[in-house]
């Protein structure tokens with residue numbers, strides 16, 4: 001029986017090992033993890049609430065222990081229509097155990113287009129949203145830019161990137177949004193997260209295709 005069909009326990013006791021795994025990864029690489037602990041279920045619900053109506057195919061970036069993954073499946077996204085990318089190998093293994101029917105790729109969000117192609121996950125017109133748990137604030141601009149290029153190369157026209165931040169404003173700088181012709185909307189915030197978090201939604205102003213260019217670092 002899969003994780004999707006079996007309702008997993010969501011008690012604090014059941015989540016404790018995953019939280020510990022997350023914290024250990026933070027000790028190893030605080031910059032990449034960008035948070036001490038996984039997001040709350042309330043934040044996950046706020047993120048998923050921003051999916052366009054009728055969304056079917058979704059990509060999740062930086063899934064950590066899978067709080068947003070769980071919320072996406074609960075929302076009705078089929079496991080086969082979800083692609084999850086996680087840079088940290090230990091967390092990617094944990095995600096595979098927790099969500100055996102979901103395609104979990106241990107890889108870098110900058111390589112999204114290539115990685116999706118390698119596993120036959122069709123991108124472009126068919127992807128309805130990208131849900132991101134990435135810590136953009138901790139990333140240098142060239143990496144932010146490379147990830148945005150990959151995201152908007154993968155997304156269908158007018159489809160959103162849904163992102164949260166702990167900061168007081170958009171985690172992506174204005175000049176980068178202008179350069180990529182992206183619009184941003186502050187969607188909601190929740191105090192029921194440590195720390196409190198705000199959800200932003202980014203969409204392209206034009207429908208000319210974006211080409212993903214991997215910035216070597």
Ligand SMILES: C[S@@+](CC[C@H](N)C(=O)[O-])C[C@H]1O[C@@H](n2cnc3c(N)ncnc32)[C@H](O)[C@@H]1O
Nearest residue numbers: 033035038039062063064086087088108109133
């Ligand atoms: C702030 S944590 C969020 C985890 C989870 N989404 C949550 O909200 O609890 C950021 C996650 O992004 C992953 N990550 C960081 N850089 C990445 C990259 N370039 N590509 C894919 N995942 C990345 C980290 O390993 C970490 O699991």
